[in-house]
Amino acid sequence: MKRIESSSNKKSPHQSLRSLFLHDIHIDHIAEELVVCQADERTANALHIMDTHDFDCLGVEENGKVIGYIEKHDLSDGICRDKMKSFITTEVVSDSTSLLKTLYLFKETKRIFVLEENRISKLVTHADLQKAPVQLFLFGLVSLTEMYLLQWIKKYLPYEEWKPYLNKSRLREAYRLFNERKKVNEEIQLIDCLQLCDKRDIVLSLKDMYTILPFPSKNKMRDYFRRIESLRNDLAHAQDFIGKFTKEEIIDLVLQTEKVLRILEEELLGG
Template sequence: MAVISTTQQRDKVSSYQSLRSLYERNITVNSIAEHLATCHLHDDANQIKQLMITKDYDVLGVEDNGIVIGYVVRENLMEGICQEYYRSFSPTELVSESTPLLQTLFILKEIDRIFILEGNRITKVVTLADLQKPPIRMLLFGLISLLEMHLYRIINDYFPNDTWKQHLNPKRIQFAEDLFSLRKSKNEAIQLSDCLQICDKRDIVLNEEALRERLGIDTKTKGKQFFKKLEELRNNLAHSQNINTEDSWNEMFSLIEQTEKLLEECEKIN
């Protein structure tokens, strides 16, 4: 097996960082935002509530003299006019249309909805339900794939000549070797480590104590819990399933934060 030089390793890390910046900076909140429909300050609240039920709106912007000055929440509307129920926008609820999608996720960890500023006008809204949309799925799948690429690079560096085999059981090694033979028969220029699955990379990293500590993984138990959830998320993304498993967005946000942290540690190993 060819030895990868330090320069080549740095180039790989740099290329991965470039790929990561694509997800972090070039996909913005606008890709999942919905147009903010509006009502007027003096509209009948009950009528607006019925309209929101019919249209399946959770929130509606409130206009006064042609300017959106706040919003109403469907479940709060009762007798009276919308002026009695509208909320002014909080600074924490407002983001620019150019806000990166990844940053949006962390904002929605703290609040249920955000409103989008285009210039000096509030024109769009994003709620937790919008996190099921394709751009979010692309972002999350990209981050997981990027993590797998880093782990592959690190494993090849740490374990020359397939010495990573010491950390896998015979069944997993055989699976990799069978896949390797199949792909080689198709004239693919690969090595055995190309055939490792995410569960294999997990076991190799977690069983190598020095590497595990370098990646900031406290214990094997915590590492297994993290990778199990990450694999479940990847499978849900790949099969177009609901990504909010067990209706816990907090758990999802925590998993994304952990993935980001692990990616940062991977990038330090070059």
């Protein structure tokens, strides 16, 4: 007899996404090979490599082992060994470290060195957060937020009771999109044609909604949704969001979004 899994043990969409980036996608998916110089090499040679490839950092190698690193802004004439910095614990992780943990580690450091079979061989910097695996995770979080907000609106404002919370232009846009989709026989409702900004405005209009979600005020909640929408637009149009958001802002946004999703899950999914 086939066993049917209990719904109480089933992972929510958020839990499934988190599990993927916690267990199956690792730092190795975004890391770059660490370019090295020799410990007894002149700093002028190291600077030439950095200028040629637009690097800020090089590993320092001696007898086939990477023993430290140098940073461009520290270099003056001399020997690389004399300008070398030692690795510290918070900067070095194994190549099996999850992408999610990697993201949080960036709150404490500006670069992460990757240990592969007892050798530091790779490097991850702020720029690597622009890569596809990170974008996939961020887009997944934003998409889940949109999905849960829609479910929330359907639950608490059924039968199109949400309409008065939108201004006329946004409502007209929803109807326009609805009519276009109906032409191709899509099985949709008007509420399915709302954009993220519409869902945001509806939720912001609900009395004391900010007290349910993890925000100290309505202004803070509005600012959160503004940033989420900006990030979503950059991701959807393949734009450089790293140029708009600092790594600290990205990490804080992820932490906030995970809190929002957990609260919405508890209310909507009973999990």
